[in-house]
Amino acid sequence: MKMKYLNLLFALVAGVLLLSSCGATRQANQLLKHNQILTLMAGDTTATPEEKMDVLMMSMTGMMHEGMRIVNPKKGVNYVTKFGSQNTKAIDQILNEVSVWQKNMGPVERIALGTRMVQKPYAKDALDLIPKFVRKYKQVTFVTRTSKKLKSNLIGLGTSKLGLGDILR
Numbered sequence: 001m002k003m004k005y006l007n008l009l010f011a012l013v014a015g016v017l018l019l020s021s022c023g024a025t026r027q028a029n030q031l032l033k034h035n036q037i038l039t040l041m042a043g044d045t046t047a048t049p050e051e052k053m054d055v056l057m058m059s060m061t062g063m064m065h066e067g068m069r070i071v072n073p074k075k076g077v078n079y080v081t082k083f084g085s086q087n088t089k090a091i092d093q094i095l096n097e098v099s100v101w102q103k104n105m106g107p108v109e110r111i112a113l114g115t116r117m118v119q120k121p122y123a124k125d126a127l128d129l130i131p132k133f134v135r136k137y138k139q140v141t142f143v144t145r146t147s148k149k150l151k152s153n154l155i156g157l158g159t160s161k162l163g164l165g166d167i168l169r
Contacts, residue, residue: 027079030066034059035086042090049101050113052094054120059087060150061122064129067137077140084142095149 041047041055063083070076102110117123130147137143 027066027070030063031079031082031086034063034083035090038087038090038094042093049098050116053098054122056091056094057120057122057126060146061125061129064133065125068129068133077137080137080140080143084140084146088142091146 037055038059041052044052047055063080067076067080067083070079102113105113130150134143134147
């Protein structure tokens with residue numbers, strides 16, 4: 001009888017360890033994919049700034065979804081912090097390139113880009129996720145710094161001319 005309980009206990013412990021390991025492995029793989037795509041896009045000289053912005057926003061919305069799914073706050077902060085430390089250089093490089101590109105645009109081009117941005121597949125997700133994500137992870141420096149840059153450089157594109165400024169605040 002004792003052996004039966006011991007085997008059951010062993011199976012339960014093994015199951016818990018396996019499940020926690022699977023979650024950690026999945027998160028490590030997600031972080032690796034984000035890092036690879038962002039690093040590749042930051043160094044790609046053939047991609048347009050708009051294409052780089054699209055990849056950045058898809059990666060960021062994916063990371064925000066992943067971060068929001070993590071129930072344990074400590075693990076969530078750890079995941080977001082790792083994402084930030086691994087990708088800050090690539091994100092800053094992409095955002096700086098996009099910023100320079102936008103400064104060289106005329107008002108009509110900015111409005112057209114803002115209109116295209118709103119129609120992108122990630123736009124609705126980003127608009128829904130960013131405020132929730134910032135509230136959940138506001139203690140992570142990377143989140144507050146990057147969300148400010150995203151608002152000023154990307155989401156704010158032509159918003160005053162399109163009348164969307166109040167919606168995005």
